[in-house]
Amino acid sequence: MSYVVDFVDVSTVGLESSPVVEALAGLRANEARYFRNKYSHVFTVEPAEKAAEAVAWVSRILKEERDIVISSPALEATSFEVEGIRMAYVFYESGLSVNVMYTVESGGKRAVGFKLSDGMEVPEELGAFKFARQKSKLAGTIRGSYFVIKNEY
Numbered sequence: 029m030s031y032v033v034d035f036v037d038v039s040t041v042g043l044e045s046s047p048v049v050e051a052l053a054g055l056r057a058n059e060a061r062y063f064r065n066k067y068s069h070v071f072t073v074e075p076a077e078k079a080a081e082a083v084a085w086v087s088r089i090l091k092e093e094r095d096i097v098i099s100s101p102a103l104e105a106t107s108f109e110v111e112g113i114r115m116a117y118v119f120y121e122s123g124l125s126v127n128v129m130y131t132v133e134s135g136g137k138r139a140v141g142f143k144l145s146d147g148m149e150v151p152e153e154l155g156a157f158k159f160a161r162q163k164s165k166l167a168g169t170i171r172g173s174y175f176v177i178k179n180e181y
Contacts (some may be wrong), residue, residue: 029074029075030072030074031072031074032061032072032075033056033057033060033072033073034057035060035061035064036087038166040053040178042053043116043119045070045103045121045147046103046121046122046123047121047148048122048123051145051146051148051167052119052125052145052165053145054165054168055095055123055125055146055170056073056119056125056165056166057143057166058164058165059071059137061166062107063110064112066124067110069108070108071076072106072160073105074081075103075104076102076103076104076118078126079104079105079107080104082106082116083105085107085128085181086114086116086118086126090126090140092179093177095173096153098118098120098124098126099149099151099152100121100122101120101121102119102121104119105117111131111134112132112136113130113131114129114130114131115128115176116130122147122151123144123145123147124142124143124144124145124148124151125144126140126141126142127140127141127143128140128141130181138177139174139176140174140175140177141172141174142154142157142159142173143170143171143172144171146167146168146170147168150171150180154173156177157164157175160169160172160173161173
């Protein structure tokens with residue numbers, strides 16, 4: 029079942045098994061607010077099993093670009109296109125959010141972003157990355173990092 033993420037009344041729906049459920053829900057709501065404000069896009073997620081194509085695409089890019097395999101189970105995911113940019117998000121049980129920003133037009137920006145929910149440790153598979161901190165009213169302190177995608181997907 030699809031879920032429209034509400035950034036006014038933050039809900040933990042779909043994320044209940046996460047040890048940092050409140051922070052992960054805030055992180056998800058923070059993303060929803062960003063896309064509503066910047067692109068007037070309604071951020072809708074589905075259980076990872078129903079969004080298997082998005083999860084597979086993100087996993088493939090991580091594996092082929094940096095040999096990264098996320099050990100935590102995926103809880104929810106979404107994929108959509110806004111203003112010529114294909115976006116995909118996967119929210120993991122550990123509190124990790126991975127997003128892919130992939131400009132459809134050749135030569136555009138393409139990157140993978142990682143965001144860590146407040147209260148979670150840096151996953152072992154992301155130990156090589158340096159994380160910057162950002163304050164969020166919805167998510168507390170978010171730690172984020174990224175890398176540029178070099179290949180075509």
